[in-house]
Amino acid sequence: MTMNSVSLPAQADLRLPRYQLIRDDIVRRIAEGQWAPGQAIPTESDLCTAYEVSIGTLRKAIDLLVAEGVLTRTQGKGTFVRRPRFDSSLFRFFRFKSADGDPVQPTGKILDRKVLKPSEAIRAALQMKASETSIRLSRVRLIDSEPVLREEIWLPRHRFGALVTLPLDEFGDLMYPLYERACRQIVASAKETLTVEEATSEDAAALRVNVGSPIIVVQRVALDFAGTPIEWRTTRGAATGFQYQVDIR
Amino acid sequence: MTMNSVSLPAQADLRLPRYQLIRDDIVRRIAEGQWAPGQAIPTESDLCTAYEVSIGTLRKAIDLLVAEGVLTRTQGKGTFVRRPRFDSSLFRFFRFKSADGDPVQPTGKILDRKVLKPSEAIRAALQMKASETSIRLSRVRLIDSEPVLREEIWLPRHRFGALVTLPLDEFGDLMYPLYERACRQIVASAKETLTVEEATSEDAAALRVNVGSPIIVVQRVALDFAGTPIEWRTTRGAATGFQYQVDIR
DNA sequence: TAGTGGTCTAGACCACGGC
DNA sequence: CCGTGGTCTAGACCACTAC
Structure with a gap:
């Protein structure tokens, strides 16, 4: 999968930490359907290049989304948009x-x-x-x-x-x-x-x-x-x- | 506050990640009363020295405990053992x-x-x-x-x-x-x-x-x-x- | 001013999955 | 084998707190 064009939207509040801006941008892409549930998002390395941050910062953004239940990571396979299970209903x-x-x-x-x-x-x-x-x-x-x-x-x-x-x-x-x-x-x-x-x-x-x-x-x-x-x-x-x-x- | 003597217990399973061993050791110290609720634990810098890890690894251990609700961090003041509130009862x-x-x-x-x-x-x-x-x-x-x-x-x-x-x-x-x-x-x-x-x-x-x-x-x-x-x-x-x-x- | 946690870098090596 | 995420380093500068 490839990133398309621009990395971060221009109207973002640049006073926020970069990992927060990246988190918000990933959520936006999922909500818009660019990245669908069950599918893998780009690799950490690709995202580092696209967002122009180091691996530590990018991983902090992804950590947030994993903690929120939006993404899941599998070593050796990739990072996926989670299909909600509603197990906690x-x-x-x-x-x-x-x-x-x-x-x-x-x-x-x-x-x-x-x-x-x-x-x-x-x-x-x-x-x-x-x-x-x-x-x-x-x-x-x-x-x-x-x-x-x-x-x-x-x-x-x-x-x-x-x-x-x-x-x-x-x-x-x-x-x-x-x-x-x-x-x-x-x-x-x-x-x-x-x-x-x-x-x-x-x-x-x-x-x-x-x-x-x-x-x-x-x-x-x-x-x-x-x-x-x-x-x-x-x-x-x-x-x-x-x-x-x-x-x- | 000072660390006393040894950093990690000898019987720990060294196959686990270092941040996990550090997390477990901090929990042990709190359970034993070495660090009491409401009090600050040693600074990140001190803990890095004591556990012989870099700041990134130490912060990952503390991140876990903050997510678990065991510790709270306040910028400029320190990291504290949390006094449970039972607000979610x-x-x-x-x-x-x-x-x-x-x-x-x-x-x-x-x-x-x-x-x-x-x-x-x-x-x-x-x-x-x-x-x-x-x-x-x-x-x-x-x-x-x-x-x-x-x-x-x-x-x-x-x-x-x-x-x-x-x-x-x-x-x-x-x-x-x-x-x-x-x-x-x-x-x-x-x-x-x-x-x-x-x-x-x-x-x-x-x-x-x-x-x-x-x-x-x-x-x-x-x-x-x-x-x-x-x-x-x-x-x-x-x-x-x-x-x-x-x-x- | 000194000390704390908050953010970020630019890499490294390892473990796992799939070919 | 290669590509993925998992772990870890050794620093840097910034923002906030207390004195």
């Missing part, structure tokens, strides 16, 4: 099990799709203009054909237009690969907020629990590499069996 | 408020103290020998004299002997400063596990909620700088108003 702690006791990933099924004006809260969270419309998806996730999670997903229509007409049975089990495949939208990070509510009658009917039993509610905003919010989602599931672990320092 | 998300709506920190009150043999699970979690005994504390935390959290704390007696006789009204509101003051035990990190249960009749009576309403249960194991577990604790509180936020990459 709260929902890996739901410890779902199939009938025979083995852990499984739930399947996904879209129940409803509408093009709607978002509420003011969702419009603001997705940084959409007042005139824009959005796509709302209602989704259920199942294990052994039993519903375990209810999801409501809001997407800005101008980024996800392809999903307005895609047949509902072609959505598949995972949304983020779909976003990438059908809309070239890549989720790079997310913010989640966990709360506990009592099951509504709708929760009770959909999740087969009693009204008033505890429900975990996870509200997520997913961001692209540039930090722009592209998806708003809430997920609801029975609190029974839920477990969340965290290390504190 | 799940319980900062309980968003407690006093009657006038201002956020407050709950006070603490010890209800009961006993010297007991721990259950097998707690004995194992605290890495205690079968013959050792422990101190069990029952504690309640209050806001405006209203109980909001129930806590059960188990401590190995051989580390916390001073707490067996200390008058209960001298425990104060915060346990970790007490541990440091009365027992010279410093909590450096912790692991927490969050689950949701339905309120028992005891929860209902103590926390003034209805039986069966959702309760957040946080089970914590606190560790010293050497990574040895020194405290086992569960905290229970009403799930209403609880909120937990996390960033995912």
Whole structure:
């Protein structure tokens, strides 16, 4: 892979350390799609030449991006744009099990799709203009054909237009690969907020629990590499069996 | 501050990178109390001399410890052993408020103290020998004299002997400063596990909620700088108003 | 002013992956 | 074998803190 033309944008604030300018420039190239997830970026030696810095400075910039989870390094192979795994999502702690006791990933099924004006809260969270419309998806996730999670997903229509007409049975089990495949939208990070509510009658009917039993509610905003919010989602599931672990320092 | 005698322990695995050996040695010195929380460690220049490495290698070792939250650096002043803040504890998300709506920190009150043999699970979690005994504390935390959290704390007696006789009204509101003051035990990190249960009749009576309403249960194991577990604790509180936020990459 | 950490250089040699 | 990232050197100058 080759660098194309100029190394650093002219409008960068030159008072910042050079490793910071380089970090920002690499993020910009990834966000613009010059370097795609799963692909290798140029070698350290090439980047040193392009940015006109020594290896120590360049490595400091890359160290930052590795610590942020944007890049991964493999000795002997290269440095790659990381494909986010979302292993740290709260929902890996739901410890779902199939009938025979083995852990499984739930399947996904879209129940409803509408093009709607978002509420003011969702419009603001997705940084959409007042005139824009959005796509709302209602989704259920199942294990052994039993519903375990209810999801409501809001997407800005101008980024996800392809999903307005895609047949509902072609959505598949995972949304983020779909976003990438059908809309070239890549989720790079997310913010989640966990709360506990009592099951509504709708929760009770959909999740087969009693009204008033505890429900975990996870509200997520997913961001692209540039930090722009592209998806708003809430997920609801029975609190029974839920477990969340965290290390504190 | 001066380095005392030998730089690296002889039994270290010399196949590891030098910055890793230095990192481990600094952690060892902190765990042994040679360098105490809040105090400065020797300057980078001194450490380079003592460990016989160049500044780049030494800084890599310190970078690791800063990233781990063990050290903090201040330009012009020095590098300091960090006093853990526990800001990331799940319980900062309980968003407690006093009657006038201002956020407050709950006070603490010890209800009961006993010297007991721990259950097998707690004995194992605290890495205690079968013959050792422990101190069990029952504690309640209050806001405006209203109980909001129930806590059960188990401590190995051989580390916390001073707490067996200390008058209960001298425990104060915060346990970790007490541990440091009365027992010279410093909590450096912790692991927490969050689950949701339905309120028992005891929860209902103590926390003034209805039986069966959702309760957040946080089970914590606190560790010293050497990574040895020194405290086992569960905290229970009403799930209403609880909120937990996390960033995912 | 003296001392601290913050940034940066221009190389070197080593370990690993793939051909 | 060559190219990759991993480790390490022996300095330099700068920015900030305290006196």
